[in-house]
Amino acid sequence: MSRVEERLVALGLALPQPPTPVANFLPFRVHDRLVFLAGQVNEWNGAVPYVGKLGREFDLAQGQKAAQLCALNLIACLKLACDGDLGRVHRCVRVGGFVNCEPEYEFVPMVINGASDLFAAVWGEDGRHARTAVGVATLPRRAAVEVEAVFSMA
Numbered sequence: 001m002s003r004v005e006e007r008l009v010a011l012g013l014a015l016p017q018p019p020t021p022v023a024n025f026l027p028f029r030v031h032d033r034l035v036f037l038a039g040q041v042n043e044w045n046g047a048v049p050y051v052g053k054l055g056r057e058f059d060l061a062q063g064q065k066a067a068q069l070c071a072l073n074l075i076a077c078l079k080l081a082c083d084g085d086l087g088r089v090h091r092c093v094r095v096g097g098f099v100n101c102e103p104e105y106e107f108v109p110m111v112i113n114g115a116s117d118l119f120a121a122v123w124g125e126d127g128r129h130a131r132t133a134v135g136v137a138t139l140p141r142r143a144a145v146e147v148e149a150v151f152s153m154a
Contacts, residue, residue: 004075004086007122016045016069018076022140028081034093035081035151040073041143042066050144055102058144060110067097067114070147074115075122078151090154091126092119097133098146109133115147 001009008014019040021027029036042050042065050058050066058066075086082088097112099105112133119127129149139146 002086004089004122008075011118011121013068013072013118015076015079016043016072018080019043019046019073027077030081030153033090033153035078035089035153037074037077037081037149037151039096039098039146039148040070040077041140041146042069043073043141043143044069048141048143051142052144053100053102053105054107054111054144055105060107063099063107063111063144064114064117066143066145067112067147068118070097070145071115071118071149074147074149078149082153088153089123090152092123092129092149092151094150095119095129095131096148097131098136098139099133100137100139100142100144101135103135105135108135111145112147114145115149119149 054063
């Protein structure tokens with residue numbers, strides 16, 4: 001078990017099965033030492049527990065939980081990209097977050113903290129990253145949140 005997986009267990013979290021892409025794209029692409037991860041919605045082993053909009057169906061705390069699910073899916077795909085060895089991951093470089101929300105919803109960055117906080121909790125300072133957070137009208141499967149990321153391998 002890698003240090004990353006040990007940290008997840010210590011946090012009371014587990015990795016889901018890596019989601020299967022629902023369209024014509026790869027879950028990741030490795031280029032040089034960078035791993036570009038496709039966006040992942042708040043899915044857990046095939047089910048999407050947060051369907052709807054922040055500011056209407058869900059509050060900030062629920063949005064952060066949805067973003068954390070996205071991050072767990074990203075780590076599961078990252079594990080595939082690293083041939084099962086998360087110990088090869090050096091750091092999180094960039095995160096992009098998308099929040100399905102009402103037009104007036106002002107807490108988009110705080111929602112995506114659900115993913116950012118998990119990466120920091122797992123990788124420490126190497127989990128901190130550059131980030132974009134955007135509110136959108138809809139997401140695949142009507143999910144509340146989607147997150148994408150770029151990691152570097154040692």
